[in-house]
Amino acid sequence: MIRKQTSAFLLALTFVASFALSLLPVSSVSATEDNHYTIATDVTFAPFEFQNADGEYVGIDIELLEAIAEDQGFTYDLQPMNFSAAVQALESNQVDGVIAAMSITPEREENFDFSEPYIDAGPVIAVHEDNEDINSYEDLNGKTVAVKVGTTGAQFANELAEEYDIQINQFEDSANMYEDVAAGHSDAAVEDYPVMAYAIQQGLALRVATEPEQGYPVGFAVNGGQNPELLEMFNAGLTNVVENGTYEEIMNRYLGEEAASAPSGGFFALLSQNFDSLMSGLGRTLVLTLASFAISLIAGTIIGLFSATPNKALNLIANIYVTILRGIPLIVLAFFMYFTVPQLFRLQISAFTAGIITLSLNTTAYIAEQVRGGIAAVDKGQLEAARSLGLPYGTSMQKVVLPQAIKIMIPSLINQFVITLKDTSILSVIGIVELTQTGRIIIARSYESGAMWIIVGAIYLIIITVLTKLSNQIERRLIND
Known part of the structure; x- marks a missing residue:
């Protein structure tokens, strides 16, 4: 039985590797030759x-x-x-x-x-258009300043913080930084002058409070x-x-x-103007979710069976995998797959491939625990009764224990599917333009973050509600069979 489980595990790993390799792009060396x-x-x-x-x-x-x-x-x-x-x-x-x-x-x-x-682009300080209190660097004492991570504006803010009492809030996107000031959470923002001037020209409710510095x-x-x-x-x-x-x-x-200037037509105009882009982002979100969940369902079931088998070596393999993958934050795993793995093995992985592998590795660990828990929830007498009738361990698990365990696991698997769907938003950090990243891109053009996040949230809510109801119907049918 152990040999059969091991063969199944290797078969699953081969499937995952083949799927991932099919998505790999052509190497950069051959690309640059042309x-x-x-x-x-x-x-x-x-x-x-x-x-x-x-x-x-x-x-x-x-x-x-x-x-x-x-x-x-x-x-x-x-x-x-x-x-x-x-x-x-x-x-x-x-x-x-x-x-x-x-x-x-x-x-x-x-x-x-x-x-x-x-x-040339020098940094400048901007504040809310109604803010008349900040007109110099000295006025920033005791204030909060928003910056964009990794920019010269962030570097300049850190230099100011050495001289003045300034608290710094860091953001990945300029649009979120602007909105933080507009909402009153930060008192000022530091940005390159051409970028800030353009944003104000588009109708952003900010004003430039200082002269541009000599920039790089x-x-x-x-x-x-x-x-x-x-x-x-x-x-x-x-x-x-x-x-x-x-x-x-x-x-x-x-x-x-x-x-x-960017046109501003309100909530419904924003939705209609960007509907195609939002649906394209939603499509990528669903593809990422379905592909990674399908892989995780296979791999997670196998690793879950490893946890339930009497073989201690397989127990150890499952325990190590689950402990490591559940202990690593998803965003760290995404960075590792997309940035570190190519450096270690000198290969190129597309962002989409890295995203699927990241979600699959993470979700597999949780499904493995759900499979283990489902099997453990079945009364031990069921397995003992099947074995007493002369059935081998593998047949007893397949015919007696697993059918009962699956019914127990279904609610958890449905919940895990929803979690995986929402986890796709984290993959925007490696450049995948899924639904959340699509919203960020639209905000960068329209500067209407409030309305756009309502739209994105509503799309997630609708999709998750529909998928949950569909899954619940499948669950009822399986339980009643």
Whole structure:
């Protein structure tokens, strides 16, 4: 029986490995030979990069990259993610370059190679438009300042905190940072002047309270010693687009007087304008959930059976797996799969593949415990009675114990499915544009976070309610059989 269980376990592992490998992208080495690159960018940093109402990524960085690529004859895939995740992806060679209004600082130059600068962006302090008390750095004493993680604005705020009594709140997205000030939770925000000026122009209820500081130049980055030909093409293309006037056109489009303001039509207009994007994000959420849960159901059942078998070696394997995977936070596991594993084994894993593996590993541990608990809940006399009738251990488990255990486990499995669905939102940290990340992207363009989070929450509620009712019907049918 043990040999059969071990064979089943190995078969399941082979299935999981084959599924994951089928999703792996072509390695970056072969891609760069054809002048094709993967370039990461931020998703919520207008006017440098953001998504418009048609679902297209636009902004200074995006259009500048497009013009340079056309001029130099290379192609690229754009990988939108949070700024800090984009930097980590570049460090681990998951992407070939980053264009995200990335300031060229001495610290970053130790790890990355930068292009020639294409704009200067100094930090500025902004407060609520009704706030008349803060007009200088001295006025920040005893105040709370919001910053975006990993930016020069955050670095500048830390420098101010050494001189003044300032508490710092950190955010992954600029839009959330602005809303924190607008809601009164923070007294001020630190942001690069072009970004803050654009946000205020779009109708954000903030005002600039200080003069812009001398900032660092902004450039395109590649990993240290990697992709020198890409950096060379970017510099050559930048020179050409400046000379032919394309650069000036792009800057005027977003920072000049002709820059368009974002339309504001209220809750229902926001929903209708972004319905397709929201449904696309929901589709990715459901695919992630269904794929990872299907894998976890198989692997979790096998590991759960390991826990229930009399064999101590299999018990130990199950116990180690469950202890480790339940003890690691999901966000840490996602970072490990997407950033650390490629560095350790020198391979590339797409964000989508890393997301499915992360959810599968995590959910498997919980399903294994549910399987173990379901089997333990069946009266021991059932197994003893089956064995006394001469049935082998495997047959007794299959025909007598497991059918009863499954009925006990169904409510827990339904609950785990709902939890897995909601856990997909964490995968936005590695660049997967699921439903929650879609909401963030829309907020970065519209600056209407209140209405958008209500919409996203309502979509989750509807989907989870429908799936729960469907699962409950399946549960009743199984129990009545």
